[in-house]
Amino acid sequence: MRIAFLTAPEGVEQIELTDPWQAAVDAGHEPVLVSTKPGTIQAFHHLDKADTFPVQEVVGETSADSFGGLVLPGGVANPDFLRMDDKAVSFVRDFFTQGRPVAAICHAPWTLVEADVVRGRVLTSWPSLETDIRNAGGTWVDEQVKVCDHGNNKLVTSRKPDDLKAFREAFLDVFSQEAA
Template sequence: MALEGRKVAFLVAAEGIEQVELTEPWKAVEEAGGTPELVSVRPGSVQAFNHLDKADTFTVDKVVSEARPTDYDGLVLPGGVANPDNLRQEPSAVRFAGEFFARGKPVAAICHAPWLLIEADVVRGRRLTSYPSLATDLRNAGAEWVDEEVVVDAGLVTSRRPQDLPAFCAKAVEEIGEGAHRSQARSA
């Protein structure tokens, strides 16, 4: 399988995660033979949402301040408005995401998740997409924003919204399966 023996971090805040943007990529990683691990800002469980309505809770596997990017083969950043907005205010989460770029490891971010990448200062000179309301933020951070279902730029996979999940999941698995991308580190 494409991800056999590979471990993938899913970084989330304590709440505000768009549930389907966590569960669908998680399932794709498992189906490809990989091992997903939920990393968050605090131990215990996190609260997911179906848009604005509370959905399920998920058990945290590791706290981000104790997690090491060297232990993972890739990073997935689910969206939701509150999730990445909270993450970008957590220095340990910003540092964790930035280290994946510095090491050339694949990163997949959907919906509002690129807010965290802006805070980590890793989008300059990159081509990506996001939820449309982030277009100006990404351009102001030096990125080329495009309105496409899925965009791949040297190990960085981005998509706009839950409807893009099939393409997002397929490309995330493909990029993580390929391993490190030397050109990924160019923006770190």
């Protein structure tokens, strides 16, 4: 399965990109780095610059129907930049419209809030997003990982880098079921 990993040009938490990416590769999936601009993205270790990664596809030049699923890595700045980009928000919303699985970790649900896809769903995130998720009609829970099967697709969410093991196991299980 081709899996879109959507990030802004900078601000993604590196471990929240690289750990799920490697897990997808190890499971036989094809991860694709999608961003709002061509070139490279700048990852971070918290507030410190980390590595750069080449963008493979650009939002607006690709579409959700090119992928079997979507992973939204966190970092504080990454989803904040994404939710201000209409094409990125539309790209995310299209995965829900098409019934494709989505996985989001840490601050990434901010992009889901902007895409107006959390209403009626139960999800988790970094604790500071609790009010935003509730105001958008979602139910926030403080759990390592939450799989929500609502409507025509599944949403996997997780709180933070410490939860990456549970996150990758859950999203790989859901994405593999969808691929079958």
